[in-house]
Amino acid sequence: MLALVVAAAFGVLVFAVTTLDDATKRERHTKAVTAETLRLERLVLDLDTGLRGFVLTGKDDLLAPWTSARAALPKSLRDFQQLASTTAGERRRAMTLVASIDQYVNDYAVPVVEIARESPAATRQTFVSQEGAQQLAAVRDRFADFLSTESAVAAARTSTAQHRSDEAIAAAVAGLIASALLIIGFGLYLARSIARPARDVAEGAARLAGGDLTTRLRPQGVGEIEELTHAFNRMAERL
Known part of the structure; x- marks a missing residue:
């Protein structure tokens, strides 16, 4: 587009x-x-x-x-x-x-x-x-x-x-x-659907490593990013 x-x-x-x-x-x-x-x-x-x-x-x-x-x-x-x-x-x-x-x-x-x-x-x-x-x-x-x-x-x-x-x-x-707006919108989309969930996973992993075994992540993002949050939660439940 x-x-x-x-x-x-x-x-x-x-x-x-x-x-x-x-x-x-x-x-x-x-x-x-x-x-x-x-x-x-x-x-x-x-x-x-x-x-x-x-x-x-x-x-x-x-x-x-x-x-x-x-x-x-x-x-x-x-x-x-x-x-x-x-x-x-x-x-x-x-x-x-x-x-x-x-x-x-x-x-x-x-x-x-x-x-x-x-x-x-x-x-x-x-x-x-x-x-x-x-x-x-x-x-x-x-x-x-x-x-x-x-x-x-x-x-x-x-x-x-x-x-x-x-x-x-x-x-x-x-x-x-319109092109500039699309670029900005696409950047915001990437930040929301990829960068932020990835950062949350990293922060959650840090809390788990610090001993907070109750840490869970809210599923967000799309595709592999969303699957990553589910995998994190399953891993946390097994600990």
């Missing part, structure tokens, strides 16, 4: 440690996804910065942020999608964000740069800049939605894991307390 209680308490403690470790891994994952999301957003903003600078001035050197960001974007998108894929919901949100980025880059930004090279004045029309502002705002809204949802989901997971861990630790502590 004692072994089962101790084993159960140990098992619960292992569960608590595993739960906390899982929560820690999830937290690290969330931080990694958040960092990659922010890097991706920075690239999109660099694309827009280079695009607007080039459209307004026609100077190729102002297109440098665009060129650099566009070169880095494919890898960043792959890294982001690879990280944001632990659950179906996270994967779906990531795909939605990636689709909005692709739409902004391929349906607006790339065509505008190409047109600006051929006909700069055409891309300086108000409606072009308004369209770009609207599309960029939509992409940034997607970023904000993704980050806020990721943060909320991570917080909920951490809270649940912490709650389960607290429950497991409480159960383990209760198991250890």
